[in-house]
Amino acid sequence: MKTKSWLQCIIPSCAKTYDIIERRTTCNCGELLDVRYAGDFPKSLQETFSLRLNHSQNIFNESGVWRYRELLNFAQVDTENYFDYSKHLVSLDGAEGRTKPFHLTRVADYVGLKTSNFWLQFEGDNPTGSFKDNGMASAFTHARMVGAKKVVCASTGNTSSSAAAFAANELDMEAVILVGEGKIAKGKLAQSLAYGAKVLQVKGDFDVAMAMVQALSKESNIYVVNSLNSFRLEGQKTIMFRMLDYLHWEVPDWIVFPGGNLGNASAFGKAFIELYEYRWIKKKPRMAVIVADGAPTLSDLYNKHKLRWNRGSIENSIINEYYNEVDQLGIKANTRASAIEILKPVNLKKALRTLEFTDGIVTTVSDQAIMDAMAMVSKNGFGCEPASAATVAGTKKLVNQGLISADATVVGIATGHMLKDTTAIVDYHFNPKNKFANTPITVEPDVSQILKLANS
Numbered sequence: 001m002k003t004k005s006w007l008q009c010i011i012p013s014c015a016k017t018y019d020i021i022e023r024r025t026t027c028n029c030g031e032l033l034d035v036r037y038a039g040d041f042p043k044s045l046q047e048t049f050s051l052r053l054n055h056s057q058n059i060f061n062e063s064g065v066w067r068y069r070e071l072l073n074f075a076q077v078d079t080e081n082y083f084d085y086s087k088h089l090v091s092l093d094g095a096e097g098r099t100k101p102f103h104l105t106r107v108a109d110y111v112g113l114k115t116s117n118f119w120l121q122f123e124g125d126n127p128t129g130s131f132k133d134n135g136m137a138s139a140f141t142h143a144r145m146v147g148a149k150k151v152v153c154a155s156t157g158n159t160s161s162s163a164a165a166f167a168a169n170e171l172d173m174e175a176v177i178l179v180g181e182g183k184i185a186k187g188k189l190a191q192s193l194a195y196g197a198k199v200l201q202v203k204g205d206f207d208v209a210m211a212m213v214q215a216l217s218k219e220s221n222i223y224v225v226n227s228l229n230s231f232r233l234e235g236q237k238t239i240m241f242r243m244l245d246y247l248h249w250e251v252p253d254w255i256v257f258p259g260g261n262l263g264n265a266s267a268f269g270k271a272f273i274e275l276y277e278y279r280w281i282k283k284k285p286r287m288a289v290i291v292a293d294g295a296p297t298l299s300d301l302y303n304k305h306k307l308r309w310n311r312g313s314i315e316n317s318i319i320n321e322y323y324n325e326v327d328q329l330g331i332k333a334n335t336r337a338s339a340i341e342i343l344k345p346v347n348l349k350k351a352l353r354t355l356e357f358t359d360g361i362v363t364t365v366s367d368q369a370i371m372d373a374m375a376m377v378s379k380n381g382f383g384c385e386p387a388s389a390a391t392v393a394g395t396k397k398l399v400n401q402g403l404i405s406a407d408a409t410v411v412g413i414a415t416g417h418m419l420k421d422t423t424a425i426v427d428y429h430f431n432p433k434n435k436f437a438n439t440p441i442t443v444e445p446d447v448s449q450i451l452k453l454a455n456s
């Protein structure tokens with residue numbers, strides 16, 4: 001099955017289109033672009049996807065991204081012809097996107113929902129330990145389409161880990177990574193170094209590094225793999241496809257996830273907008289985007305300043321005034337959840353579109369709430385990094401406030417792996433003041449004393 005695809009400005013009053021093999025991240029008018037499709041998307045594809053679970057060692061059926069290739073066929077391949085699509089689609093040997101939602105009894109209790117109505121989907125189970133691998137498979141596919149040899153990204157650590165791994169696994173591809181100096185968790189820095197990327201520590205934070213990448217994106221030999229790249233978001237749609245597939249395409253009442261650069265907010269919304277258009281679903285889920293107190297842009301703009309998508313007629317002056325004030329006061333993002341420590345999210349407008357389509361809400365959570373929630377996920381035998389725990393802290397807050405009703409069905413997305421930021425975990429548990437602290441006890445090498453402690 002082949003599809004036709006192109007790039008198109010997200011703002012309906014512009015709607016300018018571009019060829020799919022252009023390497024551009026924005027429209028000439030300066031706004032973001034969407035990957036668009038024309039073709040047949042029959043509901044019977046759901047069965048095709050199920051059959052591919054019996055993958056017969058076909059890595060593009062094993063891949064939780066390419067299993068859904070009909071729904072992101074921007075490479076315009078024949079999705080049933082292995083010899084065609086295997087030449088075009090990039091995969092970490094089928095390893096990306098092999099995730100699913102889980103029931104977590106203790107966490108459900110903690111947030112105030114029934115176990116049977118609550119799931120967490122661990123995107124940290126991806127090969128490089130974060131959801132970014134979903135989008136990197138698709139971005140690298142487009143990079144291959146346009147013949148790119150060098151990818152670049154700004155990163156709080158997970159985008160860089162993922163880009164570095166995909167570059168390492170491709171022939172003839174180099175990754176250049178810009179990170180804010182001292183702003184990246186050790187586990188993430190370790191990965192980027194180990195996979196062999198060129199790591200540039202920019203003096204500044206993520207927002208500064210991102211501004212550098214936006215300037216570099218004008219250079220013809222550099223391919224940007226931040227979520228500013230619309231092709232990243234196509235792969236991230238599959239996070240929703242897997243969730244729905246697992247729930248037999250029954251749409252949950254709520255989907256909750258953290259917001260940083262708002263790539264997921266954009267991709268998740270686009271997934272549902274398309275499925276709705278294709279008439280695969282009738283019900284829209286409501287989406288809740290959780291941001292940190294120390295990086296509250298989306299909440300401030302949406303809740304305080306009432307900024308709306310408004311069918312694409314956005315009041316830009318609200319955004320400009322907000323950013324001017326931030327700049328003038330010298331405000332910087334500041335949260336322990338480093339993956340969402342972002343003050344100027346590049347996908348803001350696409351996120352607003354998602355919020356409108358899904359009647360979504362945005363809320364903030366404190367670092368303390370995030371760290372307690374992270375500890376609780378681990379007390380359930382699972383684990384995630386701080387930014388992912390914003391999902392749990394946010395769900396708890398919204399259930400408490402009655403915004404999410406206690407009998408709602410809720411899927412939370414846990415975006416990154418527990419071992420990405422071990423410093424955050426150890427610091428939490430070494431401080432006995434923390435609610436769920438499990439502080440180690442120092443003891444002499446004395447058997448009777450150890451036995452006493454073991455039995456106490």
Ligand SMILES: *Cc1c(COP(=O)(O)O)cnc(C)c1O
Nearest residue numbers: 158260261262263264339415416
């Ligand atoms: C990148 C990242 C985020 C932020 O996601 P966006 O799509 O940029 O909003 C959240 N959590 C983790 C673990 C991440 O790596």
Ligand SMILES: [Zn+2]
Nearest residue numbers: 009014027029
């Ligand atoms: Zn435009």
